[in-house]
Amino acid sequence: xxxKNYSNTEKLLHSSGKFRIKLGLERIxxxxxxxxxxxxxxxxxxxxxxxxxxSVCTLTAEILKQSGYxxxxxxSPHIFKYNERFKVxxxxxxxxxxxRYISFVENLGKKxxxxxxxxEILTAAAFKYFYDxxxxxxxxxxxxxxxxxxTNVVKKPLITAIxxxxxxxxxxxxxxxxxxxxxxAGIIKENVKCxxxxxxxxxxxISSVASEKSVPIIFADxxxxxxxxxxxxxxxxxxxxxxxxxxxxxxxxxxxxxxxIAEELKKMDLKITEKSINTALKTAFIPARFxxxxxLNRIVDGSHNADAAVMLRKNLDFYFPNEHRVWIxxxxxxxxxxxxxxxxxxxxxDVFLNQFGNKLSVSAEEIYEKIDESLNIKFQKxxxxxxxxxxxxxxNLTIITGSFYMISELxxxx
Numbered sequence: 159x160x161x162k163n164y165s166n167t168e169k170l171l172h173s174s175g176k177f178r179i180k181l182g183l184e185r186i187x188x189x190x191x192x193x194x195x196x197x198x199x200x201x202x203x204x205x206x207x208x209x210x211x212x213s214v215c216t217l218t219a220e221i222l223k224q225s226g227y228x229x230x231x232x233x234s235p236h237i238f239k240y241n242e243r244f245k246v247x248x249x250x251x252x253x254x255x256x257x258r259y260i261s262f263v264e265n266l267g268k269k270x271x272x273x274x275x276x277x278e279i280l281t282a283a284a285f286k287y288f289y290d291x292x293x294x295x296x297x298x299x300x301x302x303x304x305x306x307x308x309t310n311v312v313k314k315p316l317i318t319a320i321x322x323x324x325x326x327x328x329x330x331x332x333x334x335x336x337x338x339x340x341x342x343a344g345i346i347k348e349n350v351k352c353x354x355x356x357x358x359x360x361x362x363x364i365s366s367v368a369s370e371k372s373v374p375i376i377f378a379d380x381x382x383x384x385x386x387x388x389x390x391x392x393x394x395x396x397x398x399x400x401x402x403x404x405x406x407x408x409x410x411x412x413x414x415x416x417x418x419i420a421e422e423l424k425k426m427d428l429k430i431t432e433k434s435i436n437t438a439l440k441t442a443f444i445p446a447r448f449x450x451x452x453x454l455n456r457i458v459d460g461s462h463n464a465d466a467a468v469m470l471r472k473n474l475d476f477y478f479p480n481e482h483r484v485w486i487x488x489x490x491x492x493x494x495x496x497x498x499x500x501x502x503x504x505x506x507x508d509v510f511l512n513q514f515g516n517k518l519s520v521s522a523e524e525i526y527e528k529i530d531e532s533l534n535i536k537f538q539k540x541x542x543x544x545x546x547x548x549x550x551x552x553x554n555l556t557i558i559t560g561s562f563y564m565i566s567e568l569x570x571x572x
Contacts, residue, residue, distance in 0.1 A: 164253045167260050168240065171276045186278045186308040192266050193282060196289030200230075200296045202312045203419065206304040206342040207321025209466055212444055213404060213412040214321050214419075219297040220438040221420055223247050225430045230288035230296040232309070234277070237445050237566050244284050246291050259283040277301050281308040305344020316426065318345050319353040319419055322411060323360035324465035339363040346373050353378055353418050355411055378418035382410040386477055389452070393439060402439045406448040407476055408469045413439075446565050448473050455481075455552045458569055459559045462489060464497040470559065471501055481555040486540050486568065488512035489560040491520050496528035498560070505533045508554070510540035514564040 190197060205215050212233055219231040229247055236242040244251040251259075263282045267274045274282075281301075288296050295316070300307045323339050339360025346352050346364070348371045354364055356379040368375050383394040384407055393402040393413055402409065417435070424430050446460045448470065461470040474483070485507055489495045503509055509529075511522035522539045529535050558565060 164257055167257045170264060171240065171260070171279065182306050183308070183311055185272055185274055186281060186311055188270070189263060189267050189272055189274060189278065189282045190285060190311060192270060193263070193286050197285040197312050200285065200288055200312075201294065202315040203295065203297045203423075204300070204309065204312055204315040204318045204345050205298065205321065206300040206307075206318070206345045208324045208338070208342070208463070209469070210321035210408065210412045210415075211299045213409060213447060214319060214415055215297045215299045216444050217404070217413065217416040217438065217442050218419055219245070219295075220248070220442040221416070221430060221435055222295050222297070222423075222428075224434040224437045224441070225428065226434075227294040227428075228292070230284075230291065230293040232281070232284045232288075232296065233299045234280075234301050235562050237562055240280070242445075243280060244287055246288070246293060251287060255287065256283075259287050262286070275308075278308045300342075300345065303338075303341040303344065305341050307344075310345055312347075314347055315345075315350055317351050317353060317419060317422055318347065319415060320345070320358065320360070320364055321415060322355065322465070323358060324463065335359050336363050340367065343367040346371055348372055351376050351422055353415060353422060355415050357411070376418060376422060378415045380414045380417050382414045382417075384410055384476075400436055400439050403442050404439075404444060404447070405450055405477065406469070406473045408448075408473070446562060450477075453552065454556070455554065456556045456558065458565060459557065460562045460565060461498070461559050462493050462561055464494050464501065467498040467501040470557075474555075474557070478555050482506075482508075484508040484510070484554045484556045486510045486512060486556065486558045487525070487560045488514050488540075488564040489520055489525070490516065490518040490563070492518060493561075495520060495525055495560070499525060499528055500530050500533075502557075502559070503529065503533055503535055505535070507535065509535050509537045511537050512540040512560075512564055512568070514561070514567050516561075516563045519561070519563070 203218055205211050215231060215233055219229045222229045231245040232243060234243055241250040241256050260279060260283050263279050298309050300309050304310060320342055323335055340363055343364045346368055351374050352368055353376045354361055356377040365375055380395055385392045385394055391402050391405050392399045420430050446458045449458045459470055461467050511525050513519050513521045526537050
C-alpha cells in the first residue's frame with residue numbers, strides 16, 4: 159500500500175542506510191529493469207561537472223520549454239523539498255506524485271532485496287515519472303562524478319556536456335583535476351557528441367576519454383560577457399545585449415556551453431529559435447546561486463568549494479564593489495573551508511558563523527581558527543533561533559553562503 163504521508167516518505171529517504179553515497183550502476187540498473195527501463199525511452203541531455211551543472215541544466219531545459227517542448231529536469235541537491243529535484247516544464251512534482259513514485263520504487267526494491275541508496279531511489283523514481291509524463295526531453299544532472307553515478311544508466315543520450323572541473327569530493331573522485339575529470343567524463347558515450355567549454359581545465363582528459371570512444375568533442379567557444387546597468391543584468395554575445403535573469407560572471411562560461419548545446423540540438427531538427435533563447439534567458443530561475451533579493455539587499459549563494467568561493471568573491475566585487483558586507487556562513491567538515499573563508503572575507507566585514515543541524519556541520523570556533531589573523535575579523539555566532547531579518551534588513555549587503563543545508567534551515571522563502 160502506498161504511503162500517502164509526505165513526511166514519512168522523507169524519513170524513509172533519510173533513514174539509516176539510505177542517506178549515503180553508493181557509487182556503482184548494479185543496483186540502479188536492477189531496479190530500472192524491474193520498472194521496465196523507462197530511461198531507455200527518454201531523449202536525454204546528460205550533464206556532468208563540478209560547478210555550473212545546475213545552471214547549465216536549468217537554462218537548457220528552459221530553452222527547450224520556451225521552444226514548445228515538454229521538458230523534464232532532474233537536479234540536485236534540493237533546498238527545501240525533494241520535489242524540487244523533479245520538474246516538468248518548470249513545475250515541481252506534486253507531493254502526492256512524489257510519495258507515489260518514491261513508494262513504488264522503494265517497495266519494488268524491497269521485494270527484490272535491493273539495498274538502494276537515497277539517490278538511487280530518487281533517480282529511478284524520476285525516470286519513471288518523466289516516462290509516465292510523456293516528456294519530449296529530459297535534462298539530467300549527475301549527482302556525484304559521472305562514471306558510477308546513478309544517472310549514468312542512460313545508454314545513448316542525445317548529447318552530453320561537461321561543465322567546469324575543479325577539486326571537490328576528493329574522497330570519492332580523486333585529488334587531482336585529471337582524476338576528477340576522468341570520473342566526470344564517464345558520462346561520455348560512443349558516437350554521442352560531448353560539449354565542453356574551450357577553457358575547461360580537464361579538456362585534455364576529456365579529449366582522451368572521448369577519443370577512445372570515437373566521440374566528437376564540441377568546444378563551446380562563443381564569447382559571452384556580463385554587463386550590469388541600472389540594476390539590470392545583461393548577457394552580451396553576438397554583438398547584442400540580452401536581459402539575463404541569472405546573475406554572476408560565472409554564467410558567462412555556463413551560457414556559452416548552453417548556447418553550444420542549443421546549436422547542436424538545432425542540428426537534430428529541434429525547433430529552437432533566437433526568440434525562445436532570449437525568452438529563456440529572462441525567465442530562467444535557480445535558487446541559491448548568487449540569488450539577489452533587492453528588497454532585503456541580500457544574496458543567497460550555495461558556494462561550498464574553493465573555486466565557487468573565488469567566483470562568489472569576484473561577483474560581489476563586480477556587482478557590489480563598495481557595499482559593506484555582512485556574512486552568515488556555515489559549512490560541512492568535508493569541505494575546504496579554510497580556503498573558502500580566506501577567499502571570501504575582507505578586513506572590516508561583519509562575520510556571523512553558524513553551526514547548523516547537519517551532523518557534519520563545523521563549529522563556529524573551528525571555522526574562526528582558519529581565518530587569516532591579518533584580516534582582523536571579529537566574528538559572532540549565528541543561532542538558528544535568531545531572526546535572520548535582523549541581519550538582512552536592507553541596510554547592509556548580507557550574504558548567506560557555505561552550505562545548501564544551512565540555507566534550507568535559515569531561509570524560509572527564497
